[in-house]
Amino acid sequence: MTRTPLAYDAGMQPLPDPLPATGETPAQPYAGLTxxxxxxxxxxxxxxxxxxxxxxxxxxxxxxxxxxxxxxxxxxxxxxxxxxxxxxxxxxxxxxxxxxxxxxxxxxxxxxxxxxxxxxxxxxxxxxxxxxxxxxxxxxxxxxxxxxxxxxRCGGRSPELEDPAVLEWIGRFLARLHVVGERRPFEHRLHFDGTLRVRAAVASLADSPWIPMGAFQPWQRTALQALDAVDDRLAGLADLTLLRVHGDCHVGNLLWTPTGPHFVDLDDAVTGPAVQDLWMLLGGNRHEMQAQLGALLDGYETLRAFDRRELALIEPLRTLRLILHSHWIARRWDDPAFPIAFPNFDSPSYWAQQTTQLQEQLEAMAEPPLIA
CATH class of the missing domain: 3.30.200.70 (Phosphorylase Kinase; domain 1)
Structure with missing residues (x-):
């Protein structure tokens, strides 16, 4: 199975989307922002x-x-x-x-x-x-x-993730970020809670009148099966260290300059496991991802210890992100920008494709975790 590094918009956060803090978002939230x-x-x-x-x-x-x-x-x-x-x-x-x-x-x-x-x-x-x-x-x-x-304004280009030396450098960079991240906790931002909020997201999607139920229901059944598999993985990982992490560490949020990498956005910073900031940089088949992970950790562990048990969270975290991606679009569907950007979201083909992806995630979570 081939994986493509995820490069979603920052709003598609890997950890649960918060409930509205100050009331529901208006249907046209930026209409007056000329x-x-x-x-x-x-x-x-x-x-x-x-x-x-x-x-x-x-x-x-x-x-x-x-x-x-x-x-x-x-x-x-x-x-x-x-x-x-x-x-x-x-x-x-x-x-x-x-x-x-x-x-x-x-x-x-x-x-x-x-x-x-x-x-x-x-x-x-x-x-x-x-x-x-x-x-x-x-x-x-x-x-x-x-x-x-x-x-x-800080410019840059996408990092060359196929270069092991670049991955090692990014690994060191992430370790430095986590050294700062573990100094004190967040008090107000989201805290990783396993599948709790994601299950609520699945339930809320069932109330959307414009989602085709015939295609949605197989997705819903598969999503709940996938969340059960995530819970099974989490059950064997007690006492993981959670810290302040970037939370949305994909190639679109990481820019490269002659002096190395830098982040341009911490909009999705959360309390979560360290692996949250590593897994979205992995792509390709299992052998390729294992090599990429090895290079990242070669750099990371020169500056900070990494709990190898967290590698078992890579596919569960990918599963949560896939589900929340659909939930995020649904929450924003009244925003005129979203039907334009995701024109097939309310079609049976979208939900059939998402069901297939979650079935692939079930297969991936049945395999042994990556090692490095």
Whole structure:
């Protein structure tokens, strides 16, 4: 069986999607986020653009590259309403700043300073965090506020995962991230809970009126069988160490420069096992994945010990991600961007394909775990 490294949007998080923190997401959550509003929002947070703006790819949030009058180029992320609470976003920011302070290459948010009255005619944004890194600003009285953060623009290219030396370097990088991640716990962000939230996700999908039930029901039966298999794997893995991890470590979130790798997004940072940040970088057949895993761990274990029992979680974690991928699309189906991006989601062929993939996962979880 051949595996393809997963490169989903950050919203397709491998650990359970949270329940809405501030109410359900509106059907058109970004309808009013025009370029003028984006520029005004940055101006209200003390960052004046020169008019050049480029929207970047993202389904879950809205992300823009903006040139500032002072010559800097920044990236502004406008958070989807109802997904994360302020406390959860600020924990993400704190983790990013901790990594940057430890010289682990991760892009940390800028510290924001509200402009004075002589700098702008706009009402200043409300700034949150210590130091302030999260802004909240409303276009008109009574409207839903936009929440956003701003980071420096950091470029790069996709890493060459077929190169063992690159994988070793990434392994060292992830070990450094985890050394920082285990220093203190998250208090507000998601915590790995096995299959509990994923089972709730499967149940909620059954209530979707536009999903074809004839094709969905075989998927549902197979998904529950797969979750039983995940539980069987988890039952033999007591007392695993859980720590702050990136949570969505796929090739799309990892950029390579002449000085090595860096992350551009910690939007899905969670409390989970260390292997969560390794398995999505593996692809190909079993022999190829074993070689890739060996190179990753050769680098990783030069800086941090790795619990080899966690290798038994690779296929279970892949299974959880596949199920949550469907749940994520369903939760966002009222957003006009999603039917365009996933046009066959409400068709029998989609659910038949997903059923086949979960059957393959059942076979994979019946095999012995990878070794390295």
């Amino acid at each position: 370029p003028d509003v984006v520029m005004d929002a940055l101006d209200a947070a003390g960052l004046r653009g020169d008019g050049r703006i480029l929207q970047l790819n993202s389904y879950e949030n809205r992300v823009f590259q903006i040139h500032l009058e002072d010559g800097r180029i920044v990236v502004a992320k406008f958070y989807r309403a109802g997904r994360w609470s302020d406390a959860q976003i600020l924990e993400e920011h704190t983790f990013a700043r901790e990594l940057a302070e430890a010289e682990v290459p991760a892009v940390a948010p800028l510290v924001l300073v509200a402009p004075t009255a002589d700098m702008t005619t706009l009402s200043p944004a409300t700034l949150r965090g210590t130091p302030p890194t999260l802004a909240q600003w409303t276009t008109t009285a009574g409207s839903t506020p936009w929440r956003y953060a701003v980071t420096p």
